[in-house]
Amino acid sequence: MTRPQPTREEGLRRLGGFLPFAGRDYAERRNHVPGTVSGLSPYVRHRLITEEEIACAVLQRHPYEAAEKFLQEVCWRTYWKGWLEMRPEIWLHYREDLEALRERLETETDFLGQVQAAESGETGMECLDDWVKELRETGYLHNHVRMWFASIWIHTLRLPWQLGADFFLRHLLDGDAASNTLSWRWVCGLQTPGKVYVASAENIERYTEGRYAPFGLLVTETPPIPTDHSIPKPQLLPARETHVPGEKTVLLVTEEDLYPESWCVPRADVSGVILIDTADATARISSNVMTFKREALESTKERLVASGYSSVTLLSGTMETQRENVSRLLQGHHVGGTTTVSMMGATVGPTRQIMDPLLSLLKQEGVAVRRLRRDWDDALWPHATHGFFRFKEQIPIVLRQFV
Ligand SMILES: Cc1cc2nc3c(=O)[nH]c(=O)nc-3n(C[C@H](O)[C@H](O)[C@H](O)COP(=O)(O)OP(=O)(O)OC[C@H]3O[C@@H](n4cnc5c(N)ncnc54)[C@H](O)[C@@H]3O)c2cc1C
Structure with a gap:
């Protein structure tokens, strides 16, 4: 992957190049590694280009039904942002846990050795070690790889998810507090209570087209990771402030x-x-x-x-x-x-x-x-009160405001 140029012009150029693939190609090939994905995340993350621009450009090219999968993925980002905005304690607990784990790393040498081996791609598990190197070199991993990576880190290596999330946040060009923290929690089974994501060797073999086949190396079943913190009730979003026309x-x-x-x-x-x-x-x-x-x-x-x-x-x-x-x-x-x-x-x-x-x-x-606050966030965040299933029903309704 070429190093992305951090300019708005480059983000727009990439968006334009991806548009023909945002319909059925994306829906069919997005889970393959390599597959049909946009690579837009570092640009949207820093809002060099916006979700609204992406959605409008996609809908000028494809009917909603054809591009639904891609638009839903773009809106996952908005959903996570809104969800965390209404539950800021989740971020604070994560930061506290991370501090406590860093203290443990200073005193427990075996633990430090395990984390260092994982972070430097020296676990001996070929797929994970390669993905660590790819992340360090490019600042990017495909979504399916992120899911497998987090599952292996948490369920097979039994390392704390907070350290994995921190490793991602330090190395991803699109590193984002909401998308990253909540995706790691989702793999743990903390985000959708009781629903744990466990990567399987069959799935990795199938979607990497045989490049990796870690049979016999992965944990196949596990209970959700325990936590001291339950999911708080959503708070009201802070009131939106707007520019007063004429005010300097x-x-x-x-x-x-x-x-x-x-x-x-x-x-x-x-x-x-x-x-x-x-x-x-x-x-x-x-x-x-x-x-x-x-x-x-x-x-x-x-x-x-x-x-x-x-x-x-x-x-x-x-x-x-x-x-x-x-x-x-x-x-x-x-x-x-x-x-x-x-x-x-x-x-x-x-x-x-x-x-x-x-x-x-x-x-x-x-x-x-x-x-x-952007109109996009203002229209969608209030719907992030429950799970994504309920949120996604609002997407086509809300999108009508923007196209
Ligand atoms: C453990 C884990 C950690 C992650 N950490 C981050 C992170 O720090 N920052 C981040 O932007 N995404 C994160 N994601 C979500 C997702 O993997 C990336 O957004 C996606 O891989 C970016 O590649 P792309 O631009 O080619 O995506 P595409 O598939 O082309 O999707 C288009 C856009 O939709 C958004 N998007 C797509 N899938 C997701 C998703 N599952 N969740 C949220 N937004 C999504 C992104 O903004 C992306 O640019 C994480 C996922 C997992 C499983």
């Missing part, structure tokens, strides 16, 4: 949403754009992921400047210096005694954990903060 505002852009031209803030109301590089503060991400995020921010800055936005600044370095620099930059944007900043998309996950203290500080300094 500074756009605060992070890696979570790199397409501010579509934030429904007219160009004439934008007095400046500050892009914040949070990569340094994001725990231990791989150099591939760090480079992808940095270059995605840089390409966004270049695109905004080229299309006529003024006062576009990209801040990097420690969050402490960035906080000071944001405050300083905002002083140049006082309008009638107030400054307003508008920000999109810091959903539950590392960026929100990094940005929340900065936004609180700005509020203390008298800055008005508007947390925007």
Whole structure:
């Protein structure tokens, strides 16, 4: 796989190239490795292109029925985001568990040895070792491989799922708190209570077209992984804030949403754009992921400047210096005694954990903060209260708003 160029133009080019295959080809071949998949995830994850753009382009080319499978997969991402947004405790418990496991790794040498062997592709199980190398080299794994990988990690190697999820998050170019954490939980049997995903050698042999056949090596049956935390009831989503037409505002852009031209803030109301590089503060991400995020921010800055936005600044370095620099930059944007900043998309996950203290500080300094939400998220997230089955019935109904 060629290294994906972190630009919006490249995301759109890939989308265009995939469109002919988004119908029946995808439905028939998506589970094969290699198979017919889009490779769009690093672009959607950072919203260099959006789910809405993908859905509209697909529906211009195919009838809904033909492209249903692909559109449902795109909406899985939205479902996971909405589900976690309404249950932020799940992310906090995961982070706490991870901290406790890291402490164990410091004191238990056998445990450390097992985790290191798995993370460096030295378990002796050919398929898993190859997938580890592929993940480290490319920052990508096919969905079916991710399912097999997580199943082997959890059920066969009996390693904690939280460490596997963390390994993925550090190495995937599309690494996302919601899709990743909840998919690992789903393999454990925690997400759909009682329903565990266990990879079988037959399935791996069939879908890798005989490349791997780990017969006799995999656990074939297992109970769900125990947990101390039950699934909390869904909370109400935070109220949606919108831009007030005519109000001057500074756009605060992070890696979570790199397409501010579509934030429904007219160009004439934008007095400046500050892009914040949070990569340094994001725990231990791989150099591939760090480079992808940095270059995605840089390409966004270049695109905004080229299309006529003024006062576009990209801040990097420690969050402490960035906080000071944001405050300083905002002083140049006082309008009638107030400054307003508008920000999109810091959903539950590392960026929100990094940005929340900065936004609180700005509020203390008298800055008005508007947390925007895309129409797509606003229309679909409220349906993520139960399982995906119920959610997916809403997809064709909601999509009519967008096409
Ligand atoms: C254990 C595990 C961990 C995962 N971690 C992540 C992650 O950190 N980030 C991430 O974006 N996806 C994650 N996924 C979901 C899925 O594997 C990837 O989104 C998909 O493989 C990306 O490849 P693609 O763009 O070619 O997908 P395609 O099949 O072409 O799908 C198109 C788009 O739909 C979305 N999508 C497809 N399948 C899923 C799915 N099962 N769940 C959520 N969204 C989906 C993605 O945005 C993807 O780009 C994980 C799945 C598993 C089983």
